[in-house]
Amino acid sequence: GENVEQHPSTLSVQEGDSAVIKCTYSDSASNYFPWYKQELGKGPQLIIDIRSNVGEKKDQRIAVTLNKTAKHFSLHITETQPEDSAVYFCAASTKTALIFGKGTTLSVSS
């Protein structure tokens, strides 16, 4: 079945720096890759997603890239702010579910 690996598990940056989180997946049939942000005590919130017919997608300070050949995708956050501090999860689709990575704890210090 699908397996998703996510790195790094923790990431600390200074305010204004960029942050990059990387994920790899195993099932070449996966065609949808969302990213979620989870704050303490809350549910995951979708921040951006990408489908397999697109290589890159951007939404203001957030961008996602997808390399289907290598089976990896990445989240890029530019000009980080303290409110970006949270746990970020990548996921890959199967026919009926999302398979999640183990998460990256991002800390942005001012």
Added chain:
Amino acid sequence: NAGVMQNPRHLVRRRGQEARLRCSPMKGHSHVYWYRQLPEEGLKFMVYLQKENIIDESGMPKERFSAEFPKEGPSILRIQQVVRGDSAAYFCASSLLQRGSTDTQYFGPGTRLTVL
């Protein structure tokens, strides 16, 4: 437009009791997914339901766990005879329609189950 609703937000049960977790999907959504999150872990898929149908329960433990999504009312995740290892956050997500699983899933705030 209300998001996915889950209740209760916190649930405490003693070993051997039953836990019932409820999920109301977003308005217009007819697909519901349940996930479990252990401390410091990612979310693990449990079950995918449509109204009155279980589509995929491959992530659900074979014993003590069941789920339903009736024609009327919320989806229910039921855990019988809870054990300490069931302590976790349980999240429900909903989506609008199924197109080879590429639909966006929107998550609720979760139910945090503690088994004493």
